[in-house]
Amino acid sequence: MAVTASRARGAIDHCPAWVRATLRCPRCKAVLEWENGQARCGSSGCDLGVFPVTECGQPVLIDFENSVVSEEGVVRSKPPGDRRIRFARGLLRSFRTISTNVSGVSNYRTLGALLEEIAEPRVLLIGGGDSGRDVRSRLQVKPSAEIVNTDVYAGPFIHLLADGHQLPFAAETFDLVIANAVLEHLLDPAVAVAEIWRVLKASGLVYADTPFLQAVHMGAFDFMRFSPLGHRALFRSFKEIDRGVTVGPMSVVRWSVEHAAKCLFRSRRAGWFFRPLTLPLGWLERYASRTPFALDACSGSYFIGRKSSRTLSPKEIVAAYKGGQ
Numbered sequence: 001m002a003v004t005a006s007r008a009r010g011a012i013d014h015c016p017a018w019v020r021a022t023l024r025c026p027r028c029k030a031v032l033e034w035e036n037g038q039a040r041c042g043s044s045g046c047d048l049g050v051f052p053v054t055e056c057g058q059p060v061l062i063d064f065e066n067s068v069v070s071e072e073g074v075v076r077s078k079p080p081g082d083r084r085i086r087f088a089r090g091l092l093r094s095f096r097t098i099s100t101n102v103s104g105v106s107n108y109r110t111l112g113a114l115l116e117e118i119a120e121p122r123v124l125l126i127g128g129g130d131s132g133r134d135v136r137s138r139l140q141v142k143p144s145a146e147i148v149n150t151d152v153y154a155g156p157f158i159h160l161l162a163d164g165h166q167l168p169f170a171a172e173t174f175d176l177v178i179a180n181a182v183l184e185h186l187l188d189p190a191v192a193v194a195e196i197w198r199v200l201k202a203s204g205l206v207y208a209d210t211p212f213l214q215a216v217h218m219g220a221f222d223f224m225r226f227s228p229l230g231h232r233a234l235f236r237s238f239k240e241i242d243r244g245v246t247v248g249p250m251s252v253v254r255w256s257v258e259h260a261a262k263c264l265f266r267s268r269r270a271g272w273f274f275r276p277l278t279l280p281l282g283w284l285e286r287y288a289s290r291t292p293f294a295l296d297a298c299s300g301s302y303f304i305g306r307k308s309s310r311t312l313s314p315k316e317i318v319a320a321y322k323g324g325q
């Protein structure tokens with residue numbers, strides 16, 4: 001079965017040989033068999049059979065029966081476009097958002113430094129989308145680093161389509177898994193974290209940046225929020241390296257004013273008129289985020305951890321609270 005997606009000029013090479021060798025059936029984890037560029041589950045007892053492939057050559061390794069995404073919705077691809085157009089769009093996006101990320105840059109540098117001792121680090125992005133193209137430079141990793149970008153929709157910078165609940169990779173494949181603003185979009189984030197644990201090598205690293213006090217985004221595909229301690233508890237089978245605030249309390253106020261205006265005036269655009277009024281709060285974000293109180297009232301938090309054979313006990317999770325109460 002071939003699914004339609006426009007061929008993207010200048011897009012990345014999809015699914016290089018080493019990635020193919022690590023791919024498994026998302027449902028039964030059997031080794032895949034390849035024929036004419038299409039993968040098939042190698043287990044005769046599995047119902048998934050032949051997996052679709054986009055016109056760009058990306059395998060669609062999603063078990064649609066057990067996913068919130070549907071086959072029709074995931075395969076539309078768009079070309080990467082001219083670099084200048086991408087830059088202009090990025091600039092426009094930065095004006096449109098009012099979230100100030102106070103730790104993203106330093107977190108990626110920390111991860112890059114942790115990967116330094118590995119000769120050919122392998123990195124998996126879950127839900128990396130278009131922003132996945134920048135991860136190599138954000139991590140500042142060596143050229144030998146291999147980065148695999150996955151998402152639930154086709155795009156020019158996606159290697160293959162996968163659902164975080166059922167990662168289509170062999171166990172112990174990656175040195176680092178990144179889930180940046182992804183876990184809130186999963187029906188069962190704990191299942192995805194177990195999958196992250198499975199595909200990580202011994203002592204492999206995880207980085208997750210997940211919302212806490214944020215309104216719904218992406219409509220029906222937004223299911224979960226985590227307090228910073230709840231986020232830590234989600235990764236209880238990982239040894240903590242660092243955690244903290246990514247988007248602080250000032251962004252919470254700014255978004256709340258905008259959403260309140262939408263509700264009062266029954267208009268999406270009404271919220272935009274209030275942005276200039278709250279702009280000075282954004283300037284205070286870095287200062288406001290450097291206190292334990294911010295952990296109790298942030299818009300989002302991050303966790304950096306190392307795969308462990310030991311799981312935190314419930315009382316150890318309670319003792320890990322670092323907020324201001």
Ligand SMILES: [Zn+2]
Nearest residue numbers: 025028041046
């Ligand atoms: Zn299978």
